[in-house]
Amino acid sequence: MADSPNPPPTAPDTGPRAGKNLKEGGTIEPVREILWGSAVGVRKYETPDELPEELRKLIVKLMVVQADTEFASIQQHRPWLDHAPTLEDRWIEARIVADEARHGLQACRILKDFGEEGQHWIDDLLAKKEGEHKLDAFNMKFDAWSDVGAFTCLVDRVGVYQLRAFQECSYGPLARAMPLMLSEEQLHLNFGANVLRRMSREGPKYSGSREEAQAAVRKWYPRALDMFGHSNSDTSRRAIEYGLKRWTNEEARNRFIAETTPILERMELDVPAADFDRHIA
Ligand SMILES: [Fe+2]
Numbered sequence: 404m405a406d407s408p409n410p411p412p413t414a415p416d417t418g419p420r421a422g423k424n425l426k427e428g429g430t431i432e433p434v435r436e437i438l439w440g441s442a443v444g445v446r447k448y449e450t451p452d453e454l455p456e457e458l459r460k461l462i463v464k465l466m467v468v469q470a471d472t473e474f475a476s477i478q479q480h481r482p483w484l485d486h487a488p489t490l491e492d493r494w495i496e497a498r499i500v501a502d503e504a505r506h507g508l509q510a511c512r513i514l515k516d517f518g519e520e521g522q523h524w525i526d527d528l529l530a531k532k533e534g535e536h537k538l539d540a541f542n543m544k545f546d547a548w549s550d551v552g553a554f555t556c557l558v559d560r561v562g563v564y565q566l567r568a569f570q571e572c573s574y575g576p577l578a579r580a581m582p583l584m585l586s587e588e589q590l591h592l593n594f595g596a597n598v599l600r601r602m603s604r605e606g607p608k609y610s611g612s613r614e615e616a617q618a619a620v621r622k623w624y625p626r627a628l629d630m631f632g633h634s635n636s637d638t639s640r641r642a643i644e645y646g647l648k649r650w651t652n653e654e655a656r657n658r659f660i661a662e663t664t665p666i667l668e669r670m671e672l673d674v675p676a677a678d679f680d681r682h683i684a
């Protein structure tokens with residue numbers, strides 16, 4: 404059963420370009436032009452100096468949030484490295500922690516290109532302790548194994564939407580970082596869904612119970628929906644115009660709901676209402 408995000412119907416049309424970028428011998432050339440927004444067809448931005456000021460600020464802001472979530476999730480996962488129920492679960496926890504560290508490093512490499520300003524943010528990010536992070540979902544502890552399952556199934560899935568929104572975006576260094584991050588995140592999502600499924604179906608033979616899995620879904624689902632940000636955000640509209648993001652916050656949130664609902668229903672878990680326990684609408 405594939406729990407991977409479906410291809411987005413409003414994805415930029417890369418069909419004809421894809422042909423152009425396929426070279427003999429199987430090499431796929433990266434897309435060099437901006438694919439959507441107001442500068443479509445122009446060569447992608449490759450260095451911070453080339454960026455319009457507003458876009459430059461936006462990239463710094465988004466990379467700081469991105470790195471912050473990566474480093475925060477390491478803190479959240481850490482206690483489970485040697486408390487996960489099975490040896491395989493412990494190994495996957497270790498992999499997830501390593502992946503999130505690499506993602507944080509990747510976001511910081513992009514920030515480093517922004518000189519002193521970028522370095523200031525990196526220092527700030529590395530000093531952040533548990534509970535000091537930007538988004539609510541990353542200040543909550545994993546009190547039970549069901550939290551690990553629901554977090555990776557739901558919150559990491561939101562992360563995947565954020566990364567997919569940057570795929571082939573107008574800033575070359577960011578666009579090129581996406582494929583590996585996305586393939587690593589896929590493991591996290593599948594792992595989370597598997598933990599919830601096993602809890603729901605096997606109960607204490609594996610770990611916990613369906614009730615615990617359900618309670619964890621009710622705890623994390625609203626925080627996951629909040630992560631997409633305000634529905635009427637001007638910033639998300641500007642990011643699309645700049646060719647940086649593909650969807651508005653609301654579009655991405657609706658796609659997430661449409662994808663997540665059948666996954667949870669197949670586990671015989673109830674999906675909370677979209678407005679249940681929300682802090683950001
Ligand atoms: Fe990550």
Ligand SMILES: [Fe+2]
Pocket residue numbers: 503559562588591
């Ligand atoms: Fe992840």
